[in-house]
Structures are given as structure tokens and as C-alpha cells.
Amino acid sequence: MLQQVLFVQGGGEGTHDEWDNKLVAHLGHELGPDYEIRYPQMPDEADPQYARWKAALRKDLARLADGAVVVGHSIGATILINALADEPSAVTLRGIFLIAAPFVGEGGWRSGEIDTMRGLGKRLPASTPVYVYHGSEDETAPLQHADLYALAIPQAVVRRLRGRDHQLNNDMSEVAADIRRLG
Numbered sequence: 001m002l003q004q005v006l007f008v009q010g011g012g013e014g015t016h017d018e019w020d021n022k023l024v025a026h027l028g029h030e031l032g033p034d035y036e037i038r039y040p041q042m043p044d045e046a047d048p049q050y051a052r053w054k055a056a057l058r059k060d061l062a063r064l065a066d067g068a069v070v071v072g073h074s075i076g077a078t079i080l081i082n083a084l085a086d087e088p089s090a091v092t093l094r095g096i097f098l099i100a101a102p103f104v105g106e107g108g109w110r111s112g113e114i115d116t117m118r119g120l121g122k123r124l125p126a127s128t129p130v131y132v133y134h135g136s137e138d139e140t141a142p143l144q145h146a147d148l149y150a151l152a153i154p155q156a157v158v159r160r161l162r163g164r165d166h167q168l169n170n171d172m173s174e175v176a177a178d179i180r181r182l183g
Helices: 020-031 050-062 075-086 144-152 173-181
Strands: 003-008 035-038 069-073 095-099 130-135 157-161
Touching (some): 003 075, 020 069, 069 173, 075 095, 095 173, 130 144, 130 173, 157 173
Parallel strands (some): 095 130
């Protein structure tokens, strides 16, 4: 049986087909044929709204088998981790992977839709590993956002990637290696 990976895109006009598709393609190349990557388009990608994306994610998560992996990029990662903290998935996840995720709260971005993310780690399943990846050259969500996630999710493995931008220079090799290590 193929290992399922749900990839949640970032926000912005054309992100699904012009930006994050490159991340998905490289991740698929790195993972190989034993993995099935699901890459649904989020509703109104140019204007990501927490409630709408959370509802779409609930449906996508419900279609996964136990042991699936979830990967989110940018605001999609922020919405994904908050959705999982707000309402734990009925599916047992093998891992949660956040790429260039903006942090919401003190020191990060402001949001009228997402409450502060302090103590986020306490609201996630203790048995599910969380990985955070952030490029040192990210101009959308600065590297300090990774430090804020490290405080909010102390059990997370945080990987600060030197010389990488918001799209990790379209290089998902570290993410793929960590996914494969989970088995």
C-alpha cells in the first residue's frame, strides 16, 4: 500500500499551479514511487480564510488512511497546524511537516481568524512528530517565525535551512528524508 501524503498549498493568486506545484513535484521525486501525494486546491487561494480552508482540510483529512503524513506550505501550514490543534483529526497521522509557516501571535503575523498560537504543542497529539522547516532567506515569513514555532511546539524538530527562500528554493530533500525516516 502506498504511503499517503497530503500537501496543503500556500495562499496567493496562482499558488497551486504556478508555485507550490514545484514543491510537490520535487517532494514526489525525492520520495519515489512508494508515496502517493495528494495536492488539492484550496478554496479561493488568493484570499485564504481560516474557516473555509479548515472546512476543506477536514474533508481532505477524512479521506486519508491512518499513518498518513501531512505537509503544509506557508499560510497553508499555519492553517493546517491550527486546524489540527483546534479539532484533532480522526485519522492517526504519522507526521506533521510545516514549511515556511508564518507564526500568528506576538512576534509574528496578526490574524483576526486565528487565535494566538502559544502553547500550540499541548493541543497536538503527543505521539505525532512535528517538523518545522524555514529558510534563512525567507522574505515572506522571516526566519524568526521558526523560533516562535520552537517555543509554541517544544516537541517539534526545527530545521533552519541556510540560503533557502520562502519556497526552500524548490528543494524538498530534507523534508523527504525526514518523511522516509518515519517509515
